[in-house]
Amino acid sequence: MARCARTECGRWRPDVLVRLGRAGLRFDGSWYCSTTCLATAARAVLQAAHAMPTWAAATPAPLLGRLLIQQRVIAHEDLRIALREQRASGLRLGRQLLQMGLGSREAIIRGLAAQAGVGYLTHIDASRVRRGPAGLSRDSVRALGVVPFELSRDSERLSVACSAPLPRVALAALREMTGAIVDAFVVDDDLLPRLVDAYAIERPGVPIDAATMTSVDDVAARIAVRAEQGRAERMQHTRCDPFVWVRLEGERRREDLLLPVTAAHKEATWPAELTSR
Numbered sequence: 001m002a003r004c005a006r007t008e009c010g011r012w013r014p015d016v017l018v019r020l021g022r023a024g025l026r027f028d029g030s031w032y033c034s035t036t037c038l039a040t041a042a043r044a045v046l047q048a049a050h051a052m053p054t055w056a057a058a059t060p061a062p063l064l065g066r067l068l069i070q071q072r073v074i075a076h077e078d079l080r081i082a083l084r085e086q087r088a089s090g091l092r093l094g095r096q097l098l099q100m101g102l103g104s105r106e107a108i109i110r111g112l113a114a115q116a117g118v119g120y121l122t123h124i125d126a127s128r129v130r131r132g133p134a135g136l137s138r139d140s141v142r143a144l145g146v147v148p149f150e151l152s153r154d155s156e157r158l159s160v161a162c163s164a165p166l167p168r169v170a171l172a173a174l175r176e177m178t179g180a181i182v183d184a185f186v187v188d189d190d191l192l193p194r195l196v197d198a199y200a201i202e203r204p205g206v207p208i209d210a211a212t213m214t215s216v217d218d219v220a221a222r223i224a225v226r227a228e229q230g231r232a233e234r235m236q237h238t239r240c241d242p243f244v245w246v247r248l249e250g251e252r253r254r255e256d257l258l259l260p261v262t263a264a265h266k267e268a269t270w271p272a273e274l275t276s277r
Contacts, residue, residue, distance in 0.1 A: 006037040027227040035224035041219035068111045073103040112164035113186040120186040123268035132200030137210035137256045143168040147195040161187045173240035209255040
């Protein structure tokens with residue numbers, strides 16, 4: 001006899017009916033007697049993820065100004081003047097230095113990469129992202145603020161482009177969802193939005209849908225409906241402020257659901273707008 005995976009339910013059905021698909025539905029390797037029970041179970045999982053604290057902040061990075069002095073990009077006096085001007089302009093230091101003509105764009109990106117302890121790239125051909133390496137939706141890429149541009153043949157290493165400061169929470173979420181070692185490369189602010197726009201526009205194979213949801217109940221209901229339709233057989237989820245990222249996977253389709261962490265936000269958008277340094 002098959003018993004409903006929702007412990008509060010306990011309903012059962014003959015195994016033969018379950019095997020023939022005439023009773024309940026299977027999801028994530030468990031059997032549920034109804035979409036209501038599946039939605040209830042999914043709601044509990046998502047509420048726990050919604051309440052879970054995000055990853056702890058990394059060790060404080062070295063100061064950018066000090067690194068640029070060590071790299072002989074600027075002098076001590078240049079930094080002193082830039083910091084004074086920065087207090088009035090509100091710009092980030094890298095942008096302030098560029099505005100003042102102190103240091104090249106590549107030198108600033110190199111310094112930001114050194115500050116984060118990662119590599120950097122001054123250019124990436126958009127053709128490298130058009131087929132959607134790592135199989136994400138464009139909305140998820142925009143939300144994460146990282147663009148996969150290369151996946152190793154064994155799918156164990158994923159190279160991504162991002163801006164500084166490094167989006168460490170998003171990178172950790174990407175590692176959890178893909179199971180790959182993620183190698184981050186800092187790129188220029190003007191380049192990243194172009195990569196986001198080009199991502200997956202020529203994707204072959206399994207389509208990736210995406211939607212921004214407004215509540216845990218909405219996500220739980222979507223999971224139950226997709227399972228009943230045969231479009232979702234399992235799910236992954238991870239906390240990635242400012243949202244919980246849920247991925248539904250089926251034999252012929254995938255779907256990313258983005259759930260805002262703050263329940264008070266009735267709507268959430270995930271712009272690829274980058275902050276200046």
